[in-house]
Amino acid sequence: MSRIKTFNLPDLGEGLTEGEILAWLVEVGDTIELNQPIVEVETAKAAVEIPAKWAGQVQAIFHPQGTTVEVGAPIIAIDTDPGAGPLESPSTTATPSGDLPTPSAASLAAVEVAPAEGMVEPGLIGGAAPGGRTAVLVGYGPRTTAAKRRPRKGAVPAQAVAAPVAVPPTPQPVVPPVPQRNGHATAAGAVLAKPPVRKLAKDLGVDLGTVTGSGPLGSITREDVQQAASGAAVVAAEPIATTTAPSFGADREQRIPVKGVRKLTAENMSRSAFTAPHVTEFLTVDVTRAMKALDRLRGRREWRDVRVSPLLLVAKAVLLAVRRHPMVNSTWAGDEIVVKEYVNLGIAAATERGLIVPNIKDAGRLTLRELADALTDLVQTAKSGRTSPAAMSGGTLTITNVGVFGVDTGTPILPPGESAILAFGAVREMPWAHKGKVKVRQVTTLGLSFDHRIIDGELGSKFLRDIGDFLADPEAALLAWT
Missing domain, CATH: 4.10.320.10 (E3-binding domain)
Structure with a gap:
């Protein structure tokens, strides 16, 4: 068995076919350990660090940072037994210019490529989502367009690889500075x-x-x-x-490449908007009692270190309303409707990479405190840019909190595979008729978009009404519904 093993870009899951190398965390000559992060790769859904499949010494790196690499393409070669002495033949030979090494036919023939089943790295890929759900971002689903590799300077053409080579044509390795x-x-x-x-x-x-x-x-x-x-x-x-201030050229125009999250968002938002017949309903709610309930919750000793926000009550309202109207938590599957008992509650988060929707797995089974902790962890992870693909897979129902931007409500587009999405607007002090008098109350507006193939007007209205009833008096609703 060859001691030089080539590690291919693993399948990061959820229909992804390529990834962009953001940064190499090792260099040629480094000694690495098993599962040590070796490269940071950005897909259309997340930036992830990929661990080493073997321990050993880095012999070659095949792609510089900034390169888009297809899944299954070799990215690094590792000597798994560097203490056994020098290799029988040099792993690389210098090019005429002497600046970039090129793999020799003899060395490539001795390289063992990771098998296809070895491409899946533990901890990087979530298992198949229940019900086959694969959408992970707002408007996201499995990629439907063919991936294109960016042209690489100096890549070794397929014709240049000798016939006896036992591995597929390998791109020219580069030594990152x-x-x-x-x-x-x-x-x-x-x-x-x-x-x-x-x-x-x-x-x-x-x-x-x-x-x-x-x-x-x-x-x-x-x-x-x-x-x-x-x-x-x-x-x-x-x-x-x-x-940030845009950087304009001499023609006073700025051109932004459409790629990554933005590209996949555009593709899937368009597909969702023109595939599922959307209906949006609105409900304005007096949430004064809900805000007071939050204040009382924050004052409790066991809740003092917990981040408590109005979103927590909205999430709880949605989960309880789903129990009363389970058809809302379903997927249109062509010749059948798949109704799901579990609720993977998606929370839209605006990050520097774009809008992503990580979800809380089986959120319907969490207590209020567990739900608060899960929301806090979800937001902090998203802001740090470390949300994993697994955390964004399998969502069944989504909340988008547009109120944090001072927006009253909106008509959100359904993520593909989901039948409903709720927009939670800003909570504002407004004049409101209360007990026969006009008083200043705290008011918000909810916007519910749903797939009319699954949810008719009656079901959508009842679901939205129940969410509004909970927010109008959460303590009474908890006593009555649970």
């Missing part, structure tokens, strides 16, 4: 910076190679980029819905 610990770029421009920081630098027109990092191991932080921008637009502190 070692990022200096002070954050400055090497000659090839590699720096230590997270994907959101790189995006911010691009938006502000900042060359990361000129920035000194103040983060761990000399990595560049958002604050470093903002300081380097010297007068550029100030970005919001939280990594959600950031707005």
Whole structure:
């Protein structure tokens, strides 16, 4: 058995066919351990770190950062027994220019490629979602278009690989430059910076190679980029819905490539909008009692360290309403309707990568405290940019909280495979008729979009009414419904 093993880009699940290499976490010559993160890859749904399948020494890296690689393509070669002495033949030979190594036919013939079943990495891929659900973002479903690989400079053409080679044609490996610990770029421009920081630098027109990092191991932080921008637009502190000044060219136009989350969102939102017949209903609710109930909850000793927001009560209202109207939590499957007993409650989150919808698995079985903890963990993970594909798979019903942006309501588009999505608007003080008098009350507006093939007007109205009744008096509803 060959000691040199080639690791292919694993199938990250949920219909993905390619990923962009954001950063290499190792370099040629490094000794690595089993399951050590070796590369950070961004798909249309999440940025994930891929662990090593074997321990050993890195012999070759086949793609530089910024390259889009198809699933199953080799990305790195590892010597699994570096202590056994030198290889019988060099693993790479220098090109005429001497700057980039090219695999020799002899060395490639000795390389063992990971089998197809080895592409699935533990911890990276969630198992098949119950009911076959695969949509993970707002308007997202399995990818329906063919993936295209970006052209790579200097790639070894298929015809150049010798016939006796025992592995598929392998792209030309490259040795990524070692990022200096002070954050400055090497000659090839590699720096230590997270994907959101790189995006911010691009938006502000900042060359990361000129920035000194103040983060761990000399990595560049958002604050470093903002300081380097010297007068550029100030970005919001939280990594959600950031707005930066556009960089216009001489023609006073800016061209933004449509890729990643934005591309897949556009494809699936269009598909959903013109496939499922949408209906949207609205309900304005006096939530004064709900806000007082939240205040009392925050005052309880066992809840003082828990993040309590109106979204918690909205989520609980949705889950209880589903118990009364289970048909709302279903999927149109062509010749049948799949009604689900479990509720994987999706919460739309605006991040620097775009709008994603991680979901709380089997949320209907959680207590109110467990639901609060799950919401807090979901939001914090999304803001950090570390939401995994598994956390975004299998959603059955979604809430989008547009109220955090000061918006009253909206007509949300259904994520493919789901039959309902609720928009929760801003809570505002407004004049309201209460007990025969006009008083200032706290009021919000709910917007429910649903698939009219499954949910008719009566069912949709009753479901929305029950959510409104809960929010109008949550304590009474909890006593009556549970």
